[in-house]
Amino acid sequence: MRPLDEKETTVVFEKLFKFVGSNLKDIVERRSAGDGPGGEDGRFCFRLHKNRVLYAAEPVVRRATNVARDRLVSLGTCIGKFTKGGDFRLTIQCLDLLAAHAKHKVWLKPAAEMSFLYGNHVLKGGVGRISENTSVNDGVVVLSMSDIPLGFGVAAKSTQDCRKLDPNGIVVLHQADIGEYLRMEDEL
Incomplete structure (x- = not known):
């Protein structure tokens, strides 16, 4: 060390x-x-x-x-x-x-939480709220609507672009989530 x-x-x-x-x-x-x-x-x-x-x-x-x-x-x-x-x-x-000090956050609707925890990207239809002034390629922390950190990723669209995006458009690119503990328990 x-x-x-x-x-x-x-x-x-x-x-x-x-x-x-x-x-x-x-x-x-x-x-x-x-x-x-x-x-x-x-x-x-x-x-x-x-x-x-x-x-x-x-x-x-x-x-x-x-x-x-x-x-x-x-x-x-x-x-x-x-x-x-x-x-x-x-x-x-x-x-x-990251969650304690995050600058940009995305809150997911309860229906979209499991999809994210299985390793999928966040779609616009699953977003409950998003921080203002989020730009493309900013790091974002993904939270549940009850403020429980679920994971993190990279913003695929800015806050302004999300407003006019169709429900199947990708908002956040998945990088890591708390479901990894179960999916990769052999490696961890």
């Missing part, structure tokens, strides 16, 4: 910025509440373990240095992973972090 280098940090922050915008500052400067030994506060930091990017409190990271690298499975929250080609992909484990 090691800190991210400059190139890796840039790639991770660009991906997170796509979803949270200027709220990225809140994620980076977030403080832990007495997680350290003796109850001291600490900041949260990003670490790379194998090809996975982890987000954890500094006191927890300091304690993990006593564990051998080959014995350490995970630490904190897995934000995403680097592919062999060098791309960075967000994983579903970061959904709570």
Whole structure:
């Protein structure tokens, strides 16, 4: 486990910025509440373990240095992973972090929730509400009408384009959803 280098940090922050915008500052400067030994506060930091990017409190990271690298499975929250080609992909484990700081959101009607949870894109007929000023290719968090985070994706249409779109038009391109825990339980 090691800190991210400059190139890796840039790639991770660009991906997170796509979803949270200027709220990225809140994620980076977030403080832990007495997680350290003796109850001291600490900041949260990003670490790379194998090809996975982890987000954890500094006191927890300091304690993990006593564990051998080959014995350490995970630490904190897995934000995403680097592919062999060098791309960075967000994983579903970061959904709570994204939902708390998201800039653009889409709320689904109850009838469309299961379709999204099976890995399908969000159609206009299933959208209950959408954040204002959402542009094409913005990262969006998909929520149920009762504000439960279901997953995230990329906006295929802007808010203005959605108003004149037919009900079968794609609004959000699926990237990850909470149904992945069941569909990919062998890999996770």
